[in-house]
Amino acid sequence: MTKEKSENMPKEKMSTRIVVWIIGMFVLALGTSFFAKSHMGVSALVSVPQSCSLISGWTLGVWVNIIYAIFVVLELFIYRKFSWQVIVQFPFTFIFGRIVDMWGIHIFGNLDPDNIWLKIIILVLALFCTAAGVTMMVHANIIVNPPDGILMALTTVIPRDYGTLKYWGDALMVVIAVIIGLVTGNLGKLIGPSIGWGTIIAVFTIGNMVKFFNKVIVSKVSPVKN
Template structure:
């Protein structure tokens, strides 16, 4: 269990780094954080605080979809708060501002890899689910649709919400661009590659933890 928890925490730190790097490129953020990023740009709230609020909303959505209160879902609330603090920590730590397109593109690729690796480690340790994945999984279970198809639909909804909020409140678009498209296309593919090479080893760690 100790090894399992360490890998899970490592995944959280890598995921947070990936999301912040993505936001620093100026090329557009991944769909799941596009709404909190846009809100942070249009208000006095930090990116991390907006992320925490958005994640808690996703937790509430899960409770409504499942129509019951479970500990596994409720634990996502403190996770959301702590993850928001991590986002703000990375945001202050990384002094990246207006990089050239070439530099931004390479940072984007690194961000996508970190996001995929962090999510992969967290999901495979089967502990507290990231609310961004949890609400997608809730809709997938209730509707009986594949996770990937539901993920595509929810990403499109997030992008639409970001567009509406940005244009109605600020008059121009925040957080959407080439990076949004590449993140949507490459994150899942990268996770599949990681699962092919590392999935079995992580499954063994979880299995031994449960037996112990």
């Protein structure tokens, strides 16, 4: 290998990671929007923003901004120190929320299925896009997604591994969404669009899909893997 090639490799790998991370962010946001459009329940992490959106009238993207920003603040509180790795999650949160609304309002704004089979197709697309987006962003390793960041922070103060906290976190988000519905008297409005079969299916499938993508695709993509 020539000296010129060896000097260019790190830069090329970083540029590849950035591209993969950006694509992953757009794909993950698309999955988030598809979950909302399926009317069969969103993923656990989005259940609170979706519930707040349905009750308040503010867009899903706006509530993703708010909830994810709260996660970032909690991360800083848990670490009890200034960290650029955490701070950079703030601009990501804002951008991600805007992309969610771009997909859900400006591109698929007229998508409102009333056919059960179309709803199922959209739900499958939501699962696929969410798993694919998560896989790309995790392996690109540029900026941590706030829901993952808060769980990583909690592993430093709670004697449990990330996987265990992931299940607890998902369950807690659904419980909070239910409580929001009960307190506001809108639980009936949330069952289906926010909390439904799609939520349960997401809990048991997205993680396995991410593992599948890791094994079949990511392990063979050396520029991102190395």
